[in-house]
Amino acid sequence: MLSQHVLEMRNIVKEYFGNRVLKGVSLTVDEGEIHSLIGENGAGKSTLMNVLFGMPVIHNTGGFDGEVLFQGNPVQIRSPFEAMELGIGMVHQEFMLLPGFTVSENIKLNREITRPTLLSRFFGRSMNRLDRPAMDADSRRALDSLGLSLDETTRVAGLPVGYKQFVEIARELDKKKTKILVLDEPTAVLTESEADTLLETMERLAQRGISILFITHRLQEVLRVSRGISVLRDGEKVASLDKKDATVDHLAELMVGRALQSVGCKECGDSPASEEILLTVNDLHVAMPGEEVHGISLDIRKGEILGIGGLAGQGKIGIANGIMGLYPARGAVTKSGRPVPLNDTTSALNAGMAFVSEDRRGVGLLLDQSIEMNIAVPAMQSQGKFLKGPFALADDRAIRTHALRLIKELDIRCTGPMQLTRRLSGGNQQKVCIAKALTLEPDLLFVSEPTRGIDVGAKKIVLDLLVKLNRELGVTIVITSSELAELRAVCDRIALIYHGQLEGILAPDASDKDFGIMMAGGIKGTTERKVS
Amino acid sequence: MAEQRLEENGLVERLKSAAADLGVPRLIIFAFLAAMVVAAFLLELPIDTLTGNVLTRFGMNGILVLAMIPTMQVGMGPNFGLPLGITCGLVAATLSIELGFAGLQGFLVALSVAIALGAAAGYAYGLLLNKVRGEEMTVGTYFGFSIVSLMSIFWALAPYKSPEMIWPYGGSGLRVTITLQNHFDKILDHFLAFTVFGIDVPTGLLLFFFAACFLLWLFMRSRHGIAMTAVGNNIRFAESVGLNVNRYRLLASTLSGALGAAGIIIYAQSYGFLQLYQAPLFMAFFAVGSILIGGASINHATIKHAVIGTFLFQALLVVSLPVANLVVSENLSEVIRIIITNGIILYALSRRESGGETR
Numbered sequence: 001m002l003s004q005h006v007l008e009m010r011n012i013v014k015e016y017f018g019n020r021v022l023k024g025v026s027l028t029v030d031e032g033e034i035h036s037l038i039g040e041n042g043a044g045k046s047t048l049m050n051v052l053f054g055m056p057v058i059h060n061t062g063g064f065d066g067e068v069l070f071q072g073n074p075v076q077i078r079s080p081f082e083a084m085e086l087g088i089g090m091v092h093q094e095f096m097l098l099p100g101f102t103v104s105e106n107i108k109l110n111r112e113i114t115r116p117t118l119l120s121r122f123f124g125r126s127m128n129r130l131d132r133p134a135m136d137a138d139s140r141r142a143l144d145s146l147g148l149s150l151d152e153t154t155r156v157a158g159l160p161v162g163y164k165q166f167v168e169i170a171r172e173l174d175k176k177k178t179k180i181l182v183l184d185e186p187t188a189v190l191t192e193s194e195a196d197t198l199l200e201t202m203e204r205l206a207q208r209g210i211s212i213l214f215i216t217h218r219l220q221e222v223l224r225v226s227r228g229i230s231v232l233r234d235g236e237k238v239a240s241l242d243k244k245d246a247t248v249d250h251l252a253e254l255m256v257g258r259a260l261q262s263v264g265c266k267e268c269g270d271s272p273a274s275e276e277i278l279l280t281v282n283d284l285h286v287a288m289p290g291e292e293v294h295g296i297s298l299d300i301r302k303g304e305i306l307g308i309g310g311l312a313g314q315g316k317i318g319i320a321n322g323i324m325g326l327y328p329a330r331g332a333v334t335k336s337g338r339p340v341p342l343n344d345t346t347s348a349l350n351a352g353m354a355f356v357s358e359d360r361r362g363v364g365l366l367l368d369q370s371i372e373m374n375i376a377v378p379a380m381q382s383q384g385k386f387l388k389g390p391f392a393l394a395d396d397r398a399i400r401t402h403a404l405r406l407i408k409e410l411d412i413r414c415t416g417p418m419q420l421t422r423r424l425s426g427g428n429q430q431k432v433c434i435a436k437a438l439t440l441e442p443d444l445l446f447v448s449e450p451t452r453g454i455d456v457g458a459k460k461i462v463l464d465l466l467v468k469l470n471r472e473l474g475v476t477i478v479i480t481s482s483e484l485a486e487l488r489a490v491c492d493r494i495a496l497i498y499h500g501q502l503e504g505i506l507a508p509d510a511s512d513k514d515f516g517i518m519m520a521g522g523i524k525g526t527t528e529r530k531v532s
Numbered sequence: 533m534a535e536q537r538l539e540e541n542g543l544v545e546r547l548k549s550a551a552a553d554l555g556v557p558r559l560i561i562f563a564f565l566a567a568m569v570v571a572a573f574l575l576e577l578p579i580d581t582l583t584g585n586v587l588t589r590f591g592m593n594g595i596l597v598l599a600m601i602p603t604m605q606v607g608m609g610p611n612f613g614l615p616l617g618i619t620c621g622l623v624a625a626t627l628s629i630e631l632g633f634a635g636l637q638g639f640l641v642a643l644s645v646a647i648a649l650g651a652a653a654g655y656a657y658g659l660l661l662n663k664v665r666g667e668e669m670t671v672g673t674y675f676g677f678s679i680v681s682l683m684s685i686f687w688a689l690a691p692y693k694s695p696e697m698i699w700p701y702g703g704s705g706l707r708v709t710i711t712l713q714n715h716f717d718k719i720l721d722h723f724l725a726f727t728v729f730g731i732d733v734p735t736g737l738l739l740f741f742f743a744a745c746f747l748l749w750l751f752m753r754s755r756h757g758i759a760m761t762a763v764g765n766n767i768r769f770a771e772s773v774g775l776n777v778n779r780y781r782l783l784a785s786t787l788s789g790a791l792g793a794a795g796i797i798i799y800a801q802s803y804g805f806l807q808l809y810q811a812p813l814f815m816a817f818f819a820v821g822s823i824l825i826g827g828a829s830i831n832h833a834t835i836k837h838a839v840i841g842t843f844l845f846q847a848l849l850v851v852s853l854p855v856a857n858l859v860v861s862e863n864l865s866e867v868i869r870i871i872i873t874n875g876i877i878l879y880a881l882s883r884r885e886s887g888g889e890t891r
Contacts, residue, residue: 324772392755394755
């Protein structure tokens with residue numbers, strides 16, 4: 001064979017509990033090739049990599065179908081360790097480094113160079129002495145090959161993130177066998193110049209014959225370094241193209257484009273959206289770990305359904321959490337002309353806003369309490385509803401009546417209002433969350449990731465419900481979602497967030513291309529690059 | 533819908549669901565208790581006296597067990613710092629004696645001072661616990677030990693003058709055991725007390741305990757009680773509805789302190805003595821053991837758990853000790869008590885927690 005593929009994955013199929021997340025994906029990577037793998041969140045990129053590394057999560061859930069060939073030979077990779085033995089290196093998104101150890105110790109972790117001692121003759125290799133000079137020399141060589149002048153004896157703690165990333169890569173390079181390196185969104189945490197250095201390093205590594213599988217959202221970077229590009233969408237490989245055939249626009253379109261689902265309650269009539277501004281957000285900053293917001297200004301119109309979209313980690317989730325006072329925030333929020341203090345959940349609730357959290361089980365529900373208590377508690381605590389008598393005792397009858405009404409109206413499938421919410425399915429839990437928000441009788445409802453982790457049928461029901469609330473009760477709704485398709489199906493306007501900032505606002509029928517570019521920080525990304 | 537379904541179920545189903553409600557561990561303990569009663573009967577132990585003892589010990593320990601409920605419900609776990617409340621109660625009782633109060637008056641003075649001191653100490657203790665979130669049980673245990681030792685110094689040095697309480701020789705420092713004979717010994721036990729089938733029923737004591745249960749039940753159903761439960765169930769949920777989590781934790785600690793202080797007054801009046809120095813050291817463990825035996829989990833406890841638990845725990849001790857002493861050997865009482873208490877606590881702590889996401 002002349003042009004041997006280093007890695008070939010054939011027809012990979014993976015199901016999680018009947019949910020097909022990979023529907024026959026094939027992928028080939030040649031020697032010394034930088035191959036980019038792009039796709040939205042949930043497109044199946046991570047699952048594919050988990051298959052490649054033999055992660056326990058794959059094997060604990062019934063394994064996968066399909067074939068993996070490494071250097072032309074079929075291989076069974078049953079654990080990350082076996083993947084490492086073969087020569088597949090992984091640089092993780094979250095750094096797997098021990099902060100208290102030096103750079104060199106981290107690079108050589110569990111592969112230390114040791115020398116026998118007197119004790120080790122009796123008690124085995126674990127009593128060997130570390131050969132620090134040799135370890136440091138090896139680490140030095142790996143760091144040098146990355147063009148990094150970092151001192152190998154400094155501790156990892158306190159290093160800038162960019163350096164940590166390089167230490168991780170150096171560790172993979174130091175494993176002499178490494179034939180293919182997987183970089184999972186390596187530039188996400190880097191500054192512009194650090195990212196540039198990384199891309200240069202990748203090219204240098206490729207010239208040395210190491211193949212790189214590059215997972216990223218940044219389309220410009222894809223075009224800059226990769227030879228081959230694979231696009232995943234909904235667990236399928238929708239395209240596999242050469243760098244020379246690809247443009248940012250084309251990639252964006254491939255990444256996002258899909259037929260609009262028929263969600264939304266079309267028969268419910270027109271949107272009650274008006275030009276009147278209900279909520280003004282001015283220069284909002286939110287310190288929500290992983291979803292930081294860096295200065296967003298946004299007007300929410302009365303009666304509209306506003307979508308907030310963007311890729312994971314870009315800050316879209318932080319907006320509602322910040323306005324509702326769940327994470328430290330600064331900036332100014334004005335509702336109908338009146339300022340709403342930040343960092344104060346009670347004030348936000350009193351201003352007529354309610355929030356359905358993206359973290360249903362972690363924030364949204366009292367899992368060990370009944371449905372009726374879950375529905376009643378927020379209104380009881382913040383508005384004093386469902387109380388009676390001089391001692392303000394819980395009014396059981398009112399709570400029951402109200403819960404029964406909402407169970408019927410929202411069609412919550414349960415054995416009764418006394419059922420614990422822990423026992424409900426995801427979709428029905430979500431309905432309980434919406435019911436408790438509705439009990440507050442808000443005129444502005446924030447709903448984050450309403451369809452996360454619930455099955456397809458329930459998704460439609462939940463979205464229909466939100467549209468119905470908007471149409472029939474005139475509630476202004478702000479939906480934050482990673483699923484662009486569902487935003488496009490139900491929203492009047494869609495704001496796209498990139499890097500904690502507002503990238504732009506699009507109409508739901510704007511082109512796939514526009515959505516794709518904005519989600520990838522396209523416009524700003526390119527201008528920034530030109531400036532620097 | 534649910535009610536209808538329940539009504540349609542047959543008697544067997546209902547019994548099954550009642551048993552499931554009670555839980556397997558309690559059924560086993562009930563069975564064990566029944567076996568003990570049979571054994572006591574066969575050994576010709578005085579059943580009527582034993583029953584009377586069970587009732588008395590049930591009433592005298594009950595309020596100390598109720599003190600566990602607020603902290604457990606708010607998510608701080610059982611109040612291992614109970615000795616703090618107990619020492620407050622002891623201070624109040626000694627004060628009442630020192631000031632020369634006796635009878636009902638003495639009891640009421642002791643009780644009200646105890647509640648005030650216990651609440652204040654509980655509040656301060658809550659401030660400490662808010663700084664060690666997640667470690668309340670460990671911190672509480674050692675805090676309890678420390679406070680007992682610290683108070684031992686207090687008992688020895690405090691300028692009490694009442695000859696009933698200080699050491700007869702030396703003339704200063706409180707005795708280890710102080711009799712309440714001339715003060716409020718059995719003032720509740722004897723209130724409306726009667727004897728039926730040879731069983732002495734401490735009516736006043738039981739009434740007082742049930743009244744305390746009722747008041748706590750009312751509180752737990754009020755807005756603040758429900759807020760407390762919400763905090764215990766899911767802190768982030770509580771924050772998301774605008775509740776001040778630390779304030780409710782303080783409230784729980786305050787309530788628990790007050791209940792602990794009141795509890796020891798009730799305990800002492802029934803026992804007839806105040807026990808100072810090292811006596812409160814392990815009292816928290818008996819209270820924790822009781823509520824857990826009653827079916828509570830670390831972060832979920834109700835009045836029902838406290839009542840059932842106190843009854844089972846005390847009945848088991850009262851009935852099994854004489855049986856064990858006769859059958860196995862004498863003086864097993866303390867050993868058995870410690871095995872049961874700590875075994876139950878160990879069991880409850882090793883059970884999977886169900887707060888938030890269970891894996």
